[in-house]
Amino acid sequence: MDQTDVRGLLFRGAITVSAAFGDDDEEIPAARALARSFLTDLQAVHGFPVSGRVMGMVQLVVSELVTNTRKYAPGPCLVTLEVQHGAVEVSVWDSSTTLPAVLAQGPARIGRHGLEIVMAVSKSFQVQREPVGKRITAAIVLADDPDGDVAGHKL
Known part of the structure; x- marks a missing residue:
């Protein structure tokens, strides 16, 4: 994001970024790089x-949600x-109308834990x-303080 983009974001009072990603697996690391x-x-x-916790958790959530779009939704996705x-x-938008489902736990179940992970850290x-x-949105708290107080910039 260049300085012109940052000034525009501040002027509107929002701090946001969005990018569209294609339908191949190479887009997953690109989405993580956007988050970073x-x-x-x-x-x-x-x-x-x-x-470091926030940096890791946001990249994890982006990675899991974009991976799900690659597996279950045709076409591009939009990450915001x-x-x-x-x-x-x-937020990750994709073209599929099928809503995601968290599967029942069981010792024989291997993989397909992405939504459980996202829900656990959000x-x-x-x-x-x-x-x-559909659009899936998960929020990751910026504060590491156990009381939930955001240190630094106040919203």
């Missing part, structure tokens, strides 16, 4: 606290990262039908 760049700018340019109420909201998780497809 967004969080680096969030800290360096805007003064928000971004711990936005700071809202002391958390980074990760402050909130929601699935929303769109006019075309």
